[in-house]
Amino acid sequence: MKGLPYAIAGLLSCVATVQCLGEPCKDCDFTSVVDILSASAMFSTFLRVLQRNGDIPTLNELQNFTLLAPVNTAFAGLSDSESIAGFDISNYILRDRVLETSAIDNGTSVIYEGVKFPLGLRRDESGPIRINGAAVVESDLKPNFQNATVHGISELLPDPPNSRGLVHDINREGRSVNIFHSFVESFPGFEQMTDNNTLLIPSDVNFFKCFNHIEINYILDTFDELSSLDGPLAGSWSHDRQIFLQNLICHGIIGGQTANRQIVKNLNNQPVQVTSHELGSSLSVNDSTPSNQANMIFDRGIAHSFSDLPFLPDAFQFTAEKYLHGMNSTDFVKELYFRKLQHMIREKSLHQNLTIFVPEFNSNEHQGFTKSSLLYHFVEYQLWLEEEFKDVNRIHSSTKTFPSAFCSSNKRLGGNCQRLRITKTESSYIINDKYRVLHAKPYMVGRTLVYTISEALQLPGEFLFSLNPFHHCSKSLSLLRQVNLLNLPLNNKGYTILLPCFDSWRNYDLNFEYLRNNATAVEHIAKSMILQSLIYSDTKTQTIEVSNMLDEEVSLSIHPPRSNRVDIELSNVVGKIKIERGLDALFNQGVIHPLKGFYLPKDINISLKDLIETSGANRFLELLENLEDFTSMINESIPFSVLVPMSTFLGPGGITGSSKNLQDFLKVHLAIGSSTHSLLKCDGTISTLFGEPLICRQSSTGDYWLKLQNGDDHEVRILRRGCASSGNESCVFLIDRPISIRWLNRDKKSLRLPGIAIGAGVLVGSVSMLAVFLCILLVLFGKSAKRSPLPASADEEHTNQEARPLLANNDSSRAISNLSHEQNGRFESTYSSNASVPAIDVAYSPR
Numbered sequence: 001m002k003g004l005p006y007a008i009a010g011l012l013s014c015v016a017t018v019q020c021l022g023e024p025c026k027d028c029d030f031t032s033v034v035d036i037l038s039a040s041a042m043f044s045t046f047l048r049v050l051q052r053n054g055d056i057p058t059l060n061e062l063q064n065f066t067l068l069a070p071v072n073t074a075f076a077g078l079s080d081s082e083s084i085a086g087f088d089i090s091n092y093i094l095r096d097r098v099l100e101t102s103a104i105d106n107g108t109s110v111i112y113e114g115v116k117f118p119l120g121l122r123r124d125e126s127g128p129i130r131i132n133g134a135a136v137v138e139s140d141l142k143p144n145f146q147n148a149t150v151h152g153i154s155e156l157l158p159d160p161p162n163s164r165g166l167v168h169d170i171n172r173e174g175r176s177v178n179i180f181h182s183f184v185e186s187f188p189g190f191e192q193m194t195d196n197n198t199l200l201i202p203s204d205v206n207f208f209k210c211f212n213h214i215e216i217n218y219i220l221d222t223f224d225e226l227s228s229l230d231g232p233l234a235g236s237w238s239h240d241r242q243i244f245l246q247n248l249i250c251h252g253i254i255g256g257q258t259a260n261r262q263i264v265k266n267l268n269n270q271p272v273q274v275t276s277h278e279l280g281s282s283l284s285v286n287d288s289t290p291s292n293q294a295n296m297i298f299d300r301g302i303a304h305s306f307s308d309l310p311f312l313p314d315a316f317q318f319t320a321e322k323y324l325h326g327m328n329s330t331d332f333v334k335e336l337y338f339r340k341l342q343h344m345i346r347e348k349s350l351h352q353n354l355t356i357f358v359p360e361f362n363s364n365e366h367q368g369f370t371k372s373s374l375l376y377h378f379v380e381y382q383l384w385l386e387e388e389f390k391d392v393n394r395i396h397s398s399t400k401t402f403p404s405a406f407c408s409s410n411k412r413l414g415g416n417c418q419r420l421r422i423t424k425t426e427s428s429y430i431i432n433d434k435y436r437v438l439h440a441k442p443y444m445v446g447r448t449l450v451y452t453i454s455e456a457l458q459l460p461g462e463f464l465f466s467l468n469p470f471h472h473c474s475k476s477l478s479l480l481r482q483v484n485l486l487n488l489p490l491n492n493k494g495y496t497i498l499l500p501c502f503d504s505w506r507n508y509d510l511n512f513e514y515l516r517n518n519a520t521a522v523e524h525i526a527k528s529m530i531l532q533s534l535i536y537s538d539t540k541t542q543t544i545e546v547s548n549m550l551d552e553e554v555s556l557s558i559h560p561p562r563s564n565r566v567d568i569e570l571s572n573v574v575g576k577i578k579i580e581r582g583l584d585a586l587f588n589q590g591v592i593h594p595l596k597g598f599y600l601p602k603d604i605n606i607s608l609k610d611l612i613e614t615s616g617a618n619r620f621l622e623l624l625e626n627l628e629d630f631t632s633m634i635n636e637s638i639p640f641s642v643l644v645p646m647s648t649f650l651g652p653g654g655i656t657g658s659s660k661n662l663q664d665f666l667k668v669h670l671a672i673g674s675s676t677h678s679l680l681k682c683d684g685t686i687s688t689l690f691g692e693p694l695i696c697r698q699s700s701t702g703d704y705w706l707k708l709q710n711g712d713d714h715e716v717r718i719l720r721r722g723c724a725s726s727g728n729e730s731c732v733f734l735i736d737r738p739i740s741i742r743w744l745n746r747d748k749k750s751l752r753l754p755g756i757a758i759g760a761g762v763l764v765g766s767v768s769m770l771a772v773f774l775c776i777l778l779v780l781f782g783k784s785a786k787r788s789p790l791p792a793s794a795d796e797e798h799t800n801q802e803a804r805p806l807l808a809n810n811d812s813s814r815a816i817s818n819l820s821h822e823q824n825g826r827f828e829s830t831y832s833s834n835a836s837v838p839a840i841d842v843a844y845s846p847r
């Protein structure tokens with residue numbers, strides 16, 4: 001009976017306007033919506049679909065509605081079954097609304113009530129009205145038996161995609177919403193949140209304006225870590241993503257010009273002011289620039305896309321923790337949580353100055369972190385590497401140490417913080433010689449700086465394992481091992497170890513040998529050079545009292561640094577200790593300074609005699625001790641150096657002769673103090689006590705060779721060196737064989753005086769003949785005589801003087817004949833008798 005008033009009205013109007021047979025029939029008879037459809041051929045397909053679908057009764061029952069009827073062309077190309085598949089009459093019905101085209105506003109409007117999905121209506125100055133893209137080709141057909149209108153539309157109105165599908169479609173159309181699309185794809189329950197709501201879609205540009213790539217990684221969960229987390233770690237991350245999305249979804253369906261000057265609320269309950277432009281065809285929110293694309297319909301709502309949503313970054317605040325997630329360092333975050341250190345990267349990171357060194361990947365090979373080793377990745381202030389090293393533009397690297405946040409080692413470091421040693425090389429920054437900082441500019445979040453490093457830092461280990469093998473400290477270490485100083489007791493202060501490394505021992509191999517045999521001295525030296533305090537090479541200039549391992553209080557002065565060196569003076573050590581800046585080797589109990597020099601405490605005396613004894617040349621020392629010059633120089637501490645021939649050539653009875661010759665022989669082996677430098681460096685002439693200077697030559701193999709400056713080609717090689725503690729001018733040089741005065745070029749002088757030379761020749765001839773004769777006699781008589789005893793001392797020799805060669809001893813002859821023939825040959829020539837000079841009488845020439 002509902003239709004009755006319409007029937008009457010229709011009848012009246014039909015009578016009044018005699019328009020009955022027009023097609024389409026508008027006002028005649030008791031028309032229903034179905035009648036209208038059947039009256040017009042253009043709706044025949046639609047009608048057939050309705051019939052097949054059983055929708056006719058439904059339509060007839062309806063009142064107060066609008067029907068959008070697709071005309072036949074809308075079904076073009078579709079078979080009947082295709083047309084019916086998925087067909088839903090409610091897609092075409094506006095309930096409780098009798099829509100007349102005259103009532104449709106210019107511009108864009110949105111209908112979302114009484115419809116299955118929102119409809120975007122658009123009326124332009126020219127062209128047809130469009131509803132969700134379909135043109136209205138036939139409008140305002142009104143049945144008189146139902147309160148309704150029918151509009152013919154050019155296309156079907158299939159279900160729009162859901163919100164996820166819409167974002168997907170927009171992205172596929174290449175409208176640069178990749179990032180938001182990725183977000184949506186990884187966000188379960190997205191569709192439910194957009195239900196009956198308005199979605200604001202930020203474009204990629206919008207993201208790049210507001211976030212860096214780390215932040216985007218965090219928002220997107222790029223590394224797909226969130227799903228593997230649980231507890232508060234996962235909770236806060238999920239919550240951020242939730243809040244982030246809720247910021248972009250507004251309650252209700254807002255679009256078209258109805259949206260103008262509305263204040264709506266987003267799902268975080270924050271107000272959002274909406275303004276529409278160009279009659280609703282675009283809109284802006286909170287004064288953003290107008291949307292890129294507005295009024296995009298999805299099944300349960302509407303979406304608009306923007307390239308500068310002003311509140312995009314406002315949803316939550318980034319902390320270091322979130323940055324770590326964004327840097328693919330979730331494992332590191334997990335470790336921090338596991339060790340209850342999460343406060344370091346949460347709110348604290350926003351307000352307190354902090355620097356974090358984050359390992360790039362946490363490879364599974366890494367054994368895991370301890371609480372201490374985790375803390376070692378933090379510095380409790382802002383460490384701007386570029387700023388710290390900005391004065392360093394020289395090619396050579398520069399190193400500084402910085403206290404880490406690992407400060408809890410009271411026993412080992414006395415409550416001081418373990419340091420990080422950072423070296424700036426030409427291309428990057430290296431921590432502790434091993435770990436590379438992957439970018440010079442840190443990421444900054446709150447007050448925290450974050451650097452990525454190549455792998456997880458390990459705390460400096462024990463003394464022995466903390467030294468760089470290239471620093472060549474093994475000699476010194478072997479001495480320390482000898483006196484058990486490689487394991488230092490916990491002292492609640494930390495240690496600074498001054499350790500001779502590199503070629504510190506180069507000029508001191510005899511000292512080294514001496515020390516190897518004197519543990520007392522080693523212990524004393526080592527303990528004097530181990531300080532119970534932390535002195536880094538960048539410790540500022542000052543004078544302080546420190547105690548060494550002998551528990552002596554000594555005063556330590558740090559001089560201002562010069563280029564790459566810092567000089568330190570210790571009141572109990574001779575000389576300035578030169579510390580290379582930045583070579584600090586950190587270990588778990590402090591710092592080691594590998595030194596390039598060798599230093600002795602004041603109360604250790606290593607004498608020339610000690611060194612000569614160490615070289616094994618006791619016999620030579622005996623001879624020297626009978627030399628007055630030697631003893632007096634020793635007594636008066638006059639610096640001089642000794643060239644000690646290798647003992648082999650000076651065995652018992654090795655050398656002897658007249659007092660004069662012996663003295664000359666010994667004196668050519670004593671160099672005056674000021675020449676020691678030349679001996680050590682192998683340059684310049686070396687003045688000997690004998691008077692005839694020596695010169696030094698360095699061979700291609702690096703050996704040092706000495707010869708008489710005015711002598712022939714005979715050379716002796718320096719084998720080992722050592723210097724007395726009394727300074728650097730009293731040294732001992734072990735040489736491979738004695739220097740003979742005979743090597744002097746006397747002949748040259750002779751040549752200048754031929755007469756004398758001839759006379760001398762005659763003399764030589766006769767003397768040598770006499771000598772040969774005497775020899776024969778001696779040998780003959782010697783056989784019957786008792787074996788002569790070893791010459792016990794030089795005194796004895798003095799008394800026996802040149803009367804006879806003392807050393808014709810069978811034992812020594814045998815020893816000598818054991819020498820190689822080459823050496824024998826050399827000796828023969830070296831010590832062959834020469835009549836012009838009284839014989840040195842080296843009787844071991846095995847003639």
Ligand SMILES: *[C@@H]1O[C@H](CO)[C@@H](O)[C@H](O)[C@H]1NC(C)=O
Pocket residue numbers: 063064147
């Ligand atoms: C149609 O609209 C009128 C007026 O608003 C109302 O009285 C009537 O109940 C409606 N009919 C239906 C079926 O909703």
Ligand SMILES: *[C@@H]1O[C@H](CO)[C@@H](O)[C@H](O)[C@H]1NC(C)=O
Pocket residue numbers: 064065096097098147
């Ligand atoms: C027709 O339907 C519309 C929408 O529901 C309503 O406003 C109007 O009052 C109805 N007209 C009649 C005559 O019932």
Ligand SMILES: *[C@@H]1O[C@H](CO)[C@@H](O)[C@H](O)[C@H]1NC(C)=O
Pocket residue numbers: 104105106125
């Ligand atoms: C729509 O625009 C046309 C032409 O600009 C104008 O004549 C008409 O009055 C407008 N209608 C409405 C409802 O604003």
Ligand SMILES: *[C@@H]1O[C@H](CO)[C@@H](O)[C@H](O)[C@H]1NC(C)=O
Pocket residue numbers: 196251252253
């Ligand atoms: C959809 O939103 C509108 C406007 O905010 C509201 O009136 C309506 O009740 C909502 N519908 C549902 C199903 O939530």
Ligand SMILES: *[C@@H]1O[C@H](CO)[C@@H](O)[C@H](O)[C@H]1NC(C)=O
Pocket residue numbers: 247266270271272273286311314
């Ligand atoms: C939009 O602007 C208003 C007023 O400036 C502000 O109160 C509101 O928080 C803003 N909305 C969002 C989501 O930031």
Ligand SMILES: *[C@@H]1O[C@H](CO)[C@@H](O)[C@H](O)[C@H]1NC(C)=O
Pocket residue numbers: 223328331361362
């Ligand atoms: C993220 O880190 C994991 C190890 O934790 C690694 O396997 C993966 O390759 C990293 N992903 C990227 C994109 O770097």
Ligand SMILES: *[C@@H]1O[C@H](CO)[C@@H](O)[C@H](O)[C@H]1NC(C)=O
Pocket residue numbers: 351352353382
């Ligand atoms: C952080 O460092 C700045 C200087 O870099 C300093 O002014 C500020 O006081 C520090 N803040 C805190 C909380 O230590």
Ligand SMILES: *[C@@H]1O[C@H](CO)[C@@H](O)[C@H](O)[C@H]1NC(C)=O
Pocket residue numbers: 518520521524603604605
């Ligand atoms: C070892 O060194 C100590 C300290 O310098 C010294 O007193 C001692 O005489 C030395 N011992 C030997 C055997 O040289």
Ligand SMILES: *[C@@H]1O[C@H](CO)[C@@H](O)[C@H](O)[C@H]1NC(C)=O
Pocket residue numbers: 603604605726
């Ligand atoms: C070491 O020698 C110096 C002089 O060179 C002397 O004054 C000092 O007493 C000596 N020390 C020891 C322990 O022999």
Ligand SMILES: *[C@@H]1O[C@H](CO)[C@@H](O)[C@H](O)[C@H]1NC(C)=O
Pocket residue numbers: 628631632635
């Ligand atoms: C060296 O000094 C000691 C005592 O200090 C003395 O007995 C000795 O005679 C001195 N020797 C020489 C050669 O001066």
Ligand SMILES: *[C@@H]1O[C@H](CO)[C@@H](O)[C@H](O)[C@H]1NC(C)=O
Pocket residue numbers: 575677727728729
């Ligand atoms: C030797 O020592 C003196 C003073 O101790 C110093 O001035 C000089 O440079 C040193 N010489 C060498 C070659 O080390």
